[in-house]
Amino acid sequence: MTVGEHEAIVSGSEQPLTALDHAGGPTLTEAPELTMSPESIAALDGPFTTRQLLRLDEALRVADQQTGLTFSVFIGDLEEPNREYAEQLHRQLDGAAKAVLIAISPNQRVLEIVTGPDARKRITDRDAKLAALSMAAAFAGGDLAGGVLAGLDQLASHAGRH
Amino acid sequence: MSIFSTILVYAIIPLGVIAVVAALVASGSTRARPARRYRPGRPYDFQPIWFLASPAQVSTAFGGKGASVPELPAGVIEDAAGMQVRPGPTGGASDRW
Numbered sequence: 001m002t003v004g005e006h007e008a009i010v011s012g013s014e015q016p017l018t019a020l021d022h023a024g025g026p027t028l029t030e031a032p033e034l035t036m037s038p039e040s041i042a043a044l045d046g047p048f049t050t051r052q053l054l055r056l057d058e059a060l061r062v063a064d065q066q067t068g069l070t071f072s073v074f075i076g077d078l079e080e081p082n083r084e085y086a087e088q089l090h091r092q093l094d095g096a097a098k099a100v101l102i103a104i105s106p107n108q109r110v111l112e113i114v115t116g117p118d119a120r121k122r123i124t125d126r127d128a129k130l131a132a133l134s135m136a137a138a139f140a141g142g143d144l145a146g147g148v149l150a151g152l153d154q155l156a157s158h159a160g161r162h
Numbered sequence: 163m164s165i166f167s168t169i170l171v172y173a174i175i176p177l178g179v180i181a182v183v184a185a186l187v188a189s190g191s192t193r194a195r196p197a198r199r200y201r202p203g204r205p206y207d208f209q210p211i212w213f214l215a216s217p218a219q220v221s222t223a224f225g226g227k228g229a230s231v232p233e234l235p236a237g238v239i240e241d242a243a244g245m246q247v248r249p250g251p252t253g254g255a256s257d258r259w
Binding site for chain 2: 042043045046047049056057060061063064070071072073074075076077082083086087089090093106107109110111112113114115116117119120123124125128129131132133135136137139140141142144
């Protein structure tokens, strides 16, 4: 599969173009960066290895598909007061009522899980606290990616299937 | 064996082998690269990242088209302190490590 074919599929047009319209170009394995957005390339400079990024991506996708909720993970500094800032980030998401935001600030060693009003009916605050405890345990050991994966897994399994 | 060939076999050739191995070890080292990972207690100086499963479909902040139905404007309710009252209570949990 070439880069041109990949872009034809993900370009968002109503009907994807056929492969013949975008013949040529390097293959995906030769030049994977050509199909990536600027945000994806910036994420490669972060604290995660490529393998960890792929596992995070897979975990988020599976959690979204199975539960019907929108999971998202923010890693960066949270302004004071932390809880209000995390809720403000949560409101920026489209469909915030069904969204679950995991906000992690490694510098402040703070972790906030924000569930929207609809998501809260599926993930109770007690479930969220349980996930927060296991995530904090992993972060205290320095395992950022493992903690996020464990938290996503717990939240998604508590939410159940939709 | 002459003195020259003795020195060649017992000194120069072993030294050459040692030099080649040392050069290979030094060039293949990954220790010089700073470890890009989080360690508790050390400063974390990476850019903020926000992960979403499909950003373009969920949020306009990532260039998506947003919800298909335009959202209705919310009424503004303020409490005694002047803070806006949110329509639905968000839940969740906090923790520190």
